Amino acid sequence: MTRAARTRPEDRLAQMVLGHCLGVRRGETVTVETWDHALPWARAFVFEARRRGCEPTLVVEDEEAFFRSLAQSESRSVPGAPAAFAQTSDAYVYLPGPEQFPRLLGLSTEELDAVVGRHGPDWWRAARRAGLRAARVAIAAATPTAAARFAVDRDAWERELLRGSLVPPDRLARAATYVAHRLLRARRVRVRHPNGTDLRVELLRVPPVIEDGRVDRADRRAGRLWTQIPTGVVAAPLAPGVAEGAWESNRPSYDRFADPPVALGARLSFHRGRLAEYAFDRGGAAFARAYARGGRGRELPGALTFGVNPAIARAPEVGEVAAGTVGLLLGGNRSLGGRNPSRFSYLTLLAGARVDLDGQPFLEDGAPVAGARRSPRGTNPAPA
Numbered sequence: 001m002t003r004a005a006r007t008r009p010e011d012r013l014a015q016m017v018l019g020h021c022l023g024v025r026r027g028e029t030v031t032v033e034t035w036d037h038a039l040p041w042a043r044a045f046v047f048e049a050r051r052r053g054c055e056p057t058l059v060v061e062d063e064e065a066f067f068r069s070l071a072q073s074e075s076r077s078v079p080g081a082p083a084a085f086a087q088t089s090d091a092y093v094y095l096p097g098p099e100q101f102p103r104l105l106g107l108s109t110e111e112l113d114a115v116v117g118r119h120g121p122d123w124w125r126a127a128r129r130a131g132l133r134a135a136r137v138a139i140a141a142a143t144p145t146a147a148a149r150f151a152v153d154r155d156a157w158e159r160e161l162l163r164g165s166l167v168p169p170d171r172l173a174r175a176a177t178y179v180a181h182r183l184l185r186a187r188r189v190r191v192r193h194p195n196g197t198d199l200r201v202e203l204l205r206v207p208p209v210i211e212d213g214r215v216d217r218a219d220r221r222a223g224r225l226w227t228q229i230p231t232g233v234v235a236a237p238l239a240p241g242v243a244e245g246a247w248e249s250n251r252p253s254y255d256r257f258a259d260p261p262v263a264l265g266a267r268l269s270f271h272r273g274r275l276a277e278y279a280f281d282r283g284g285a286a287f288a289r290a291y292a293r294g295g296r297g298r299e300l301p302g303a304l305t306f307g308v309n310p311a312i313a314r315a316p317e318v319g320e321v322a323a324g325t326v327g328l329l330l331g332g333n334r335s336l337g338g339r340n341p342s343r344f345s346y347l348t349l350l351a352g353a354r355v356d357l358d359g360q361p362f363l364e365d366g367a368p369v370a371g372a373r374r375s376p377r378g379t380n381p382a383p384a
């Protein structure tokens with residue numbers, strides 16, 4: 001193999017994900033599940049698995065066969081990922097699809113959820129029994145169809161996702177550990193921005209969740225079998241009934257299945273811990289529809305997120321991992337160690353914020369405040 005072939009983007013990504021993120025070892029079994037549009041990326045994962053002495057299996061969902069099966073199904077059941085591959089694998093890589101996702105827009109909410117959450121209860125049960133390590137590789141979602149729907153440059157989107165995916169997990173872990181360490185010692189958080197944001201919340205007394213691109217034993221014990229690539233984020237669940245003030249997003253929220261698919265200028269007001277008012281510059285009607293069917297717990301702020309990935313800035317659908325970005329999650333937080341079981345969730349993002357912890361400066365313009373006390377080398381209050 002030539003040096004040029006070894007350094008292709010596909011090969012570099014496969015080496016990072018299988019080697020640094022999932023830590024596959026000789027003799028392990030690796031399943032690569034892909035939609036047919038992402039086969040060039042999937043082939044690189046198969047080759048890299050073989051190069052490492054693993055036993056790869058390539059599972060391809062043919063898009064036309066998928067839509068034909070969906071149309072002919074009397075029960076409208078949505079084809080999903082086979083659980084058998086999760087049960088017999090040590091590591092699992094998923095390249096998402098379909099490319100022509102607008103063809104799904106006529107599905108019911110339940111059917112659409114089944115496609116987006118392609119790995120159903122049987123798959124999850126098998127994965128937990130196997131102690132699976134899994135990665136969802138977002139670069140496969142940067143298709144011409146999606147770029148047109150989001151009105152972004154597809155090539156620039158793909159390049160940014162690749163750069164973000166190649167940031168080593170060790171580097172992400174160092175930045176995320178510092179953030180988690182500071183949050184773990186704090187109780188009250190105040191987020192401010194010149195755009196009018198001034199929100200006070202209280203952290204729940206649980207360790208923040210670190211996503212650094214690795215799936216280790218602690219993650220699997222907590223039920224977190226998946227990592228998204230690219231990643232780099234810390235999520236801190238919030239105490240219920242405390243939020244007070246205003247939050248205004250200055251970054252888009254992307255949902256390829258919403259109408260419109262890009263929401264802008266979310267303004268959320270909280271009183272006595274609950275969402276009291278909301279408005280959007282764009283996308284408010286889509287939010288209102290989802291919120292109306294959100295059920296109990298939808299009105300509670302669930303978590304703050306802190307992005308630490310230095311290579312992500314504006315890439316759609318992964319904005320929460322961008323370094324210097326703070327996110328406010330509205331709705332359920334049970335998966336993060338919180339108490340709100342609501343299935344409703346909506347994340348809005350704020351870049352360049354000032355954040356104070358217990359009255360002491362933590363972030364200024366999204367960056368750690370100079371002179372802030374750092375955690376001791378090697379400490380990790382929330383292993384990832």
